Amino acid sequence: MTKQTARDGTRLRAGGQRAGGGRDWLRAATAVAAVGWGANQFAPLLLLYRAELNLSATTVNAAFGLYALGLIPGLLVGGPISDRFGRRRIMVPALFVSLLASALLVAGGDAGLGWLFAGRLVAGIASGAAFSSGAAWIKELSATGATGGANHGPRRVTVAMSAGFAGGPLVAGVLAQWAPLPTVLPYLPHLLLTALALSLAMRTGETRTPGRAAGLWQALRVPGVRARTFTTVVLPLAPWVFGSASIALAYLPGLVRDRLGGHALVFGAVVTTLSAVAGILVQPLARRMDDPHRPRRLIGTALTIVVAGLLVAAVAAASTQPAVVVVAVLVLGAGYGCCQVCGLQEVQRLARPDNLAGLTAIYQATSYLGFAAPFLLAALEPIASPGVLLVVVAALAALTLAWTTRRAGPAEDAEPTPSLRTDRELA
Structure with a gap:
C-alpha cells in the first residue's frame, strides 16, 4: 500500500481513507506527562534552595517565574510550527530540551543561581513546545476508534498533563525531604522518565506531514x-x-x-x-x-x-x-x-x-x-x-x-x- 496525504496534511491510507493510531495516543501522552513532570518538580524545592543557597524569597520566586518567560514563546512558536512540520518533529526535540533543563537544575545545586535560572527558562521552552504539539498529537491519535463523534482528546490531554504535574512535585519533595543529595536525586526520576518517553515518542506515528514551503512569519x-x-x-x-x-x-x-x-x-x-x-x-x-x-x-x-x-x-x-x-x-x-x-x-x-x-x-x-x-x-x-x-x-x-x-x-x-x-x- 502507498502513502497518501490529505489536503490538510494528515496521513491517508491507500484509497484515501483516514484512520487512527490505536493506542499510540498513550505514547504521546507519556511524552506530555514527562515534560509536565519536569515543569512542576521544582515547586516543592523552593524552600530548600532558599536554605541551601541562602537566597531571598524574591530571588527564588524569580527563578520560579522564569518558567513562564520560556513557556509562552515556546507555546506560540511550537504550536504553529508543529501544524506546519509535524507533531513528532516538535515533541522529540522538546523532550531533549526537557532533559537539558533538569541537567541544568542539578548543576544549579552546586554551581549557583545562574544555573537554576537557566534550567527554569529552558524547562519553560520545553513545556511550551511539548504542550502545544502534544495536545494536538493526542487529539489526532485519539480519533482512532472514536464512535458517534466522541472526542476523547481534551480529557486525555488533561490527564496526561495532570499526571506529570502530580508526580513531579510529589517524588521530588519526598526525595528532597528524606533522601541524600537533596539538590540532585529529586531530578533523577525525571531524567529516567524522559528517556523512556523519548523512546516511545520516536516509535509513535506522525499524524501530519510537512506543509508547503513558507516563510517563518507565515508559518506562525x-x-x-x-x-x-x-x-x-x-x-x-x-x-x-x-x-x-x-x-x-x-x-x-x-x-x-x-x-x-x-x-x-x-x-x-x-x-x-x-x-x-x-x-x-x-x-x-x-x-x-x-x-x-x-x-x-x-x-x-x-x-x-x-x-x-x-x-x-x-x-x-x-x-x-x-x-x-x-x-x-x-x-x-x-x-x-x-x-x-x-x-x-x-x-x-x-x-x-x-x-x-x-x-x-x-x-x-x-x-x-x-x-x-x-x-x-x-x-x-x-x-x-x-x-x-x-x-x-x-x-x-x-x-x-x-x-x-x-x-x-x-x-x-x-x-x-x-x-x-x-x-x-x-x-
Missing part, C-alpha cells in the same frame, strides 16, 4: 484567533485554568507555613499533588457535562467549581488551618481540571487540522497568565487581608461565569473530528 500565523467563540468564551475562561491551580499550590500553603513546623516541604509537595490528582478525578464529571450542543453545561460547571474553591480558600485564609487549605486545594484542583477540558474542547471544535496546535497554543498561553495570581495576591496583602482578596477573586470568577455562559452557543458548525492513521500503518 494562526487562523481562527478572531472567531467569536474563541475571543468571547475561550479566552476569558483560559486564565482560570491555572489561576485556580496556582492559588492552590503556590499561595495557600504559604498562609499556613507557621503551623507546619518542619514539614513545610512535604506539605507543599502533597498539596501540589492533590491539586493535580483532583484535576484527574473530576474527569468523569466533565465527560457527563460535555455536550457540543449545550456548551453552557460544562462551562458553567467548571467555573462554578472554581468559584466554590475560591470561597473555601477564603475560609482557609481566614482560619489558617492546614486541613481547610487541603479542602480548598482539592476543590480548586477540580476546577482546574474541568476548565482545562472545557477550554480544549472548545478549541478543538473551532480548529481545523492545519491550525489545531497553533490555536491550542494561544489558548494555553492565555491560560498560563493565571500563574500571576499568587504574586498579585501577595502584592495586594498590604491593602486587604488574604481572605478578603480571595473573596474578590471569587467575585471575578463569578462574573466570568455569567459572561461566558451567556456568550456560549451550540456548536452546530463544529467540524467533525477526523480519524487518523499513523505512518506505521501506511506501509
